[in-house]
Amino acid sequence: MMESLVFLLLLVLLPSYIIALTACSSLEEFPGWMGETHSVKSKTGIDLSRTAQTLGVAIDPSRVTQLSWNPRAFLYKGFLTDEECDHLIRLAKDKLQKSMVADNDSGKSVLSEIRTSSGMFLSKGQDEVVARIEDKIAAWTFFPKENGEAIQVLKYQHGEKYEPHYDYFHDKLNQALGGHRIATVLMYLSNVVKGGETVFPASTEDSQYKDDSWSDCGKRGVAVKPRKGDALLFFSLFPNATPDESSLHSGCPVIEGEKWSATKWIHVASFEKPKSNTHVCEDGHHQCGEWAAVGECTKNPAYMVGTPEWPGSCRKSCKVCETNLQTT
Template sequence: MTTATTQTVTDELRRWIIAQAEAGCRPEDVVAAMMHSGWDENTAMTALETTLRERLDAVAAARQALPPQVPVPEPALAGSPPALLAGGHRVDVLVSMHSPRVVVFGGLLTHAECDALMDLARPRLLRSETVDNSTGGSEVNAARTSDGMFFERGETPLITRIEQRIAALVNWPLVNGEGLQILRYRPGAEYKPHHDYFDPALPGSATILKRGGQRVGTLVIYLNTPEAGGATTFPDVHLEVAPVKGNAVFFSYDRPHPVTRTLHGGAPVTQGEKWVATKWLREGEFV
């Protein structure tokens, strides 16, 4: 702590004052602690007032800078139903979280549908790529160690049936969905925590957004149950969703900003393989 001989308000002191305030300490107790360390009372009070005023101004500015909220997909969960009918198919509601909006569904796909998707995808798997927000293209990324492929929307009768079921389940137009992506994670493979929305501040985002606007929702469907590992993790809220064949996790994000708390990742598979089908949902029609 700075002594009375220098009385210089440093960045370290400002951080300490902010930490005390955010921990719930009373202003008079903060000033008393500073005086106990040798600070002049007037200097301590001025440092406290100036630091907290600047902090409040910064918080207000950050809130004003948030992108506006937009409509998002939303399952019909009023009244906390135990299950939903989506295209005549029963889907169980296992978990429903509101902040962030995360819903875990049971039995979204049958085991036969899961097997059929894996069989269709297996001959077309390549090393997975991620969107390059700096250019609008795609690239192999060390954070994603899986094999994958995309189906065109409506590519087969099976794909069409699944896409119609998803659209009915989350109350979002079928045409606003990207094509299903199939991923296979071998032992040790993972996808480090990331956000699915496109950062509007990056130069490549303008090109990406021309194809249907922002992503506003994600549905990850588990096509098998790995022997161990492979949970979908949400670090901001300490949530882990176990990969169970036929089940799915849905989450939405009403603005492209970390305030949505939808940071998520795929934990490493430790035994066996993990297969998933991912459906990203856009604001508008994806073309």
């Protein structure tokens, strides 16, 4: 009987004891109690514990909702500010080209009626706003920035859509650089009056209530309406890195209005090739020649040729290397 009373007394007093102990002790003894991390130093003395706040990036988990576990999909409401959305549109609107898809056999980019939007790629770290968004994506997803492709900005007009597809690759050519795409962050840059939903038709979950404001396409599975500033994160691979077929997804046709979005594809490994030294001129992507042939050097110079802050990915094909550099 006495032992039971002592046990009950401990249950009552233990929480108060922990609170008092926390208040009396130095914060260094309880790292993480307010969200901070340990101050871990690498062998080179670099602090590895910088939080999102240290980087000037604020991530609010309370804005994130889980949409589905099959596939794993999450919606972050208000991920981008209106100003960030408008900035990405301004960077892209004069440089849009017909969207292409990767051929399943060759891996080359080809035109297809599967995808009828227009788009263009920004350069990584193209300016302060783009760099901040990339930092924000890395902080939310816990994937290194170097695992991501450059952000692609897309515009869908009336009737334009992207039929059901996977973001992971079927061909070996695209898998050679960075491996499969493991995750996708799809950011909505504008509101759409009707249509334009992102839908997962192969999802095994069906708990969403959908009224007549949804298009018929958007009612065919777990779906997200495009709302300015929101971001959708979904995984194309299982945790063991095998393809998740339930990640099949599509962009429904726009019925009324127009849809702007920005996509960041993230790979299982670094997507960046080592930077060449100053005595070598080379392309950073196997399709640079094809892109240059259709005029991308002038239509999308920030990505192809580069900026003062960021080297272009296709300088050799664009023939902008300095004349005294050795070509490869």
